[in-house]
Amino acid sequence: xxxxxxxxxxxxxxxxxxxxxxxxxxxxxxxxxxxxxxxxxxxxxxxxxxxxxxxxxxxxxxxxxxxxxxxxxxxxxxxxxxxxxxxxxxxxxxxxxxxxxxxxxxxxxxxxxxxxxxxxxxxxxxxxxxxxxxxxxxxxxxxxxxxxxxxxxxxxxxxxxxxxxxxxxxxxxxxxxxxxxxxxxxxxxxxxxxxxxxxxxxxxxxxxxxxxxxxxxxxxxxxxxxxxxxxxxxxxxxxxxxxxxxxxxxxxxxxxxxxxxxxxxxxxxxxxxxxxxxxxxxxxxxxxxxxxxxxxxxxxxxxxxxxxxxxxxxxxxxxxxxxxxxxxxxxxxxxxxxxxxxxxxxxxxxxxxxxxxxxxxxxxxxxxxxxxxxxxxxxxxxxxxxxxxxxxxxxxxxxxxxxxxxxxxxxxxxxxxxxxxxxxxxxxxxxxxxxxxxxxxxxxxxxxxxxxxxxxxxxxxxx
Amino acid sequence: xxxxxxxxxxxxxxxxxxxxxxxxxxxxxxxxxxxxxxxxxxxxxxxxxxxxxxxxxxxxxxxxxxxxxxxxxxxxxxxxxxxxxxxxxxxxxxxxxxxxxxxxxxxxxxxxxxxxxxxxxxxxxxxxxxxxxxxxxxxxxxxxxxxxxxxxxxxxxxxxxxxxxxxxxxxxxxxxxxxxxxxxxxxxxxxxxxxxxxxxxxxxxxxxxxxxxxxxxxxxxxxxxxxxxxxxxxxxxxxxxxxxxxxxxxxxxxxxxxxxxxxxxxxxxxxxxxxxxxxxxxxxxxxxxxxxxxxxxxxxxxxxxxxxxxxxxxxxxxxxxxxxxxxxxxxxxxxxxxxxxxxxxxxxxxxxxxxxxxxxxxxxxxxx
Numbered sequence: 057x058x059x060x061x062x063x064x065x066x067x068x069x070x071x072x073x074x075x076x077x078x079x080x081x082x083x084x085x086x087x088x089x090x091x092x093x094x095x096x097x098x099x100x101x102x103x104x105x106x107x108x109x110x111x112x113x114x115x116x117x118x119x120x121x122x123x124x125x126x127x128x129x130x131x132x133x134x135x136x137x138x139x140x141x142x143x144x145x146x147x148x149x150x151x152x153x154x155x156x157x158x159x160x161x162x163x164x165x166x167x168x169x170x171x172x173x174x175x176x177x178x179x180x181x182x183x184x185x186x187x188x189x190x191x192x193x194x195x196x197x198x199x200x201x202x203x204x205x206x207x208x209x210x211x212x213x214x215x216x217x218x219x220x221x222x223x224x225x226x227x228x229x230x231x232x233x234x235x236x237x238x239x240x241x242x243x244x245x246x247x248x249x250x251x252x253x254x255x256x257x258x259x260x261x262x263x264x265x266x267x268x269x270x271x272x273x274x275x276x277x278x279x280x281x282x283x284x285x286x287x288x289x290x291x292x293x294x295x296x297x298x299x300x301x302x303x304x305x306x307x308x309x310x311x312x313x314x315x316x317x318x319x320x321x322x323x324x325x326x327x328x329x330x331x332x333x334x335x336x337x338x339x340x341x342x343x344x345x346x347x348x349x350x351x352x353x354x355x356x357x358x359x360x361x362x363x364x365x366x367x368x369x370x371x372x373x374x375x376x377x378x379x380x381x382x383x384x385x386x387x388x389x390x391x392x393x394x395x396x397x398x399x400x401x402x403x404x405x406x407x408x409x410x411x412x413x414x415x416x417x418x419x420x421x422x423x424x425x426x427x428x429x430x431x432x433x434x435x436x437x438x439x440x441x442x443x444x445x446x447x448x449x450x451x452x453x454x455x456x457x458x459x460x461x462x463x464x465x466x467x468x469x470x471x472x473x474x475x476x477x478x479x480x481x482x483x484x485x486x487x488x489x490x491x492x493x494x495x496x497x498x499x500x501x502x503x504x505x506x507x508x509x510x511x512x513x514x515x516x517x518x519x
Numbered sequence: 520x521x522x523x524x525x526x527x528x529x530x531x532x533x534x535x536x537x538x539x540x541x542x543x544x545x546x547x548x549x550x551x552x553x554x555x556x557x558x559x560x561x562x563x564x565x566x567x568x569x570x571x572x573x574x575x576x577x578x579x580x581x582x583x584x585x586x587x588x589x590x591x592x593x594x595x596x597x598x599x600x601x602x603x604x605x606x607x608x609x610x611x612x613x614x615x616x617x618x619x620x621x622x623x624x625x626x627x628x629x630x631x632x633x634x635x636x637x638x639x640x641x642x643x644x645x646x647x648x649x650x651x652x653x654x655x656x657x658x659x660x661x662x663x664x665x666x667x668x669x670x671x672x673x674x675x676x677x678x679x680x681x682x683x684x685x686x687x688x689x690x691x692x693x694x695x696x697x698x699x700x701x702x703x704x705x706x707x708x709x710x711x712x713x714x715x716x717x718x719x720x721x722x723x724x725x726x727x728x729x730x731x732x733x734x735x736x737x738x739x740x741x742x743x744x745x746x747x748x749x750x751x752x753x754x755x756x757x758x759x760x761x762x763x764x765x766x767x768x769x770x771x772x773x774x775x776x777x778x779x780x781x782x783x784x785x786x787x788x789x790x791x792x793x794x795x796x797x798x799x800x801x802x803x804x805x806x807x808x809x810x811x812x813x814x815x816x817x818x819x820x821x822x823x824x825x826x827x828x829x830x831x832x833x834x835x836x837x838x839x840x841x842x843x844x845x846x847x848x849x850x851x852x853x854x855x856x857x858x859x860x861x862x863x864x865x866x867x868x869x870x871x872x873x874x875x876x877x878x879x880x881x882x883x884x885x886x887x
Binding site: 102187192305 | 534535537538539540541542543544545556575576578579580581582585586587588722723724731732
């Protein structure tokens with residue numbers, strides 16, 4: 057049994073749905089294959105909350121203009137230049153229109169959420185969050201006549217000379233099938249939930265990683281495409297990783313397990329030693345580096361340690377801090393060497409210089425005479441109860457992907473563009489993001505290239 | 520730890536939600552939550568009564584079941600809300616009425632209507648009971664106006680007093696507003712928010728009831744019910760003024776104000792509750808407080824019974840059925856009055872109080 061569509065979209069997140077809607081609006085018949093069950097549909101989009109789009113003036117929900125040039129400079133800074141300038145500038149230009157286009161697809165915006173004022177000018181937030189955004193896209197897609205199949209496990213892609221012919225689908229209930237389509241849009245995300253694959257680059261340390269999204273982001277489509285001659289892009293060790301609570305579930309803890317309290321205390325490893333300047337930079341940069349820093353520590357565990365004077369300085373946390381009336385008691389609860397932790401805190405306290413604390417700027421509270429230094433926001437940890445959050449690397453998404461053109465068309469290993477294969481979203485994010493990250497860019501990549509991929513896939517199918 | 524299992528669960532959820540905040544644009548509950556880092560029993564009862572049950576946060580939540588975090592805010596707050604009605608009921612001795620509310624309401628309604636029928640039969644001659652009465656004072660040939668006014672005023676005043684005592688306990692328990700200020704503006708704001716059901720809107724797109732599509736019509740049916748009830752109340756009030764100030768006795772002709780108001784209100788009180796009941800039957804069990812099914816349906820049935828018997832009385836008031844129908848209608852209204860503090864009616868009172876508190880907090884926040 058087989059069936060035939062103009063456009064087959066593999067994946068079920070923001071990029072996939074934007075592609076499906078745009079292809080359907082271009083007149084194509086469209087089937088979406090989502091590997092997850094309906095509740096878990098949408099990959100990492102489930103956990104997102106905003107998108108970074110360029111705009112020339114303030115809007116109802118954005119506090120001021122964010123020009124294409126400024127967006128480009130931000131991208132250049134976070135990636136350290138590791139980006140495809142032509143593609144990135146194209147994406148930024150297209151992002152301006154996405155602000156309106158996505159609303160036409162039923163998505164609603166709201167001003168930045170409480171606690172995220174720093175993004176109020178640059179990022180548009182989804183009313184109700186990422187799942188609300190997905191729900192709106194799915195409703196629109198279904199109204200337009202896009203077909204969607206959940207729990208769809210693609211076992212093979214039939215590709216000849218850079219030309220997609222069919223996808224093989226394993227279906228426990230309805231029976232295996234082959235789906236032919238004139239064009240393919242691959243929008244099936246990265247491989248962050250595939251621990252075995254992560255181990256190829258990270259070794260046994262990957263066993264201690266927590267995955268912030270669903271267990272369905274296994275990268276099987278990416279693997280098939282690379283194995284069948286699609287050109288690879290991006291550093292396979294690069295990923296978006298933040299420090300999240302070590303008590304979080306292995307998968308799908310989402311945003312609520314994050315910790316943003318690093319700047320208010322110190323961070324020690326399992327030997328109760330500090331290992332990095334906790335006051336290096338303000339949010340969001342400081343936020344996105346700590347995953348990799350913790351990944352480099354023994355057993356991939358660390359502890360944010362602070363005292364009772366700062367507990368209301370950051371957002372309330374899902375897991376309560378672990379508390380001790382003395383440093384030794386806290387160390388005991390964390391199973392750290394009490395003497396070592398006391399020594400670290402005593403030395404840190406002695407090194408703190410007088411200054412005026414202001415967490416909104418790079419203030420003058422710093423240490424002197426210890427390594428590593430804490431260059432800002434350094435205050436003594438001396439008011440019991442002493443508190444701690446255990447943290448592990450939380451992997452959000454990976455950067456290894458398929459190389460694409462401005463039309464979101466995949467490039468084959470020999471450099472030739474594929475006749476009918478397109479990619480959008482995380483599966484091709486590495487084209488734009490060589491490394492680093494700025495909030496909301498994943499969704500920009502997904503919506504912009506999803507819309508382009510769908511349009512081009514439909515154009516190819518209808519010619 | 521809180522006094523009850525459901526408040527413990529509400530506390531757990533508010534802790535989860537407070538570290539996420541994706542839903543803050545959907546309604547009043549989440550912004551009110553964000554003003555707090557810890558939650559007392561009173562805080563949780565406040566949030567529970569602020570929730571209108573639109574269902575949007577359940578459909579939008581990435582952590583709702585089957586996710587292991589099992590975040591189900593609408594259901595949890597629905598249960599907490601119902602338990603808060605019992606917790607604040609006055610006198611406390613009657614708080615048990617909320618436990619098997621459907622049964623209690625049914626029995627009271629049945630007894631009340633039976634009492635009016637028996638009373639009418641015992642105190643009136645058979646020819647009067649089944650006679651045809653027309654013209655001014657027709658109703659009062661079956662029950663003297665003063666007796667009617669005294670009985671219903673007493674029932675109504677008792678209900679008001681019990682409600683005031685209950686909401687006073689609630690108001691004290693939820694404590695002073697966070698950074699807020701108590702002024703008339705907050706009450707006016709709450710009247711607007713309640714009057715237009717501002718937070719029964721799923722964040723603007725509509726409410727959810729049976730599935731993940733915002734197609735719910737409860738807002739419309741609630742408006743029909745609520746404004747139908749108010750119109751009926753206005754009809755009675757105008758009629759009372761006619762009686763005492765103008766000396767004009769009921770029944771009034773169909774075009775007169777009390778009848779016009781009562782007819783419009785009666786239509787609302789028939790269509791609205793039927794629509795709400797149909798929505799209740801279709802509601803996703805995941806959103807429903809199934810334990811309180813009897814309370815919800817009991818109240819809907821009481822309103823429907825009141826509206827339906829009233830409309831029937833209007834249509835057949837010039838026939839021999841008027842006497843028995845008047846007994847049934849008065850029985851229904853009497854039961855509605857005396858069960859007001861011990862049934863779903865209180866949801867409107869507590870929610871209004873919660874909206875006043877919320878308006879105070881928002882105005883305090885904006886002013887600071």
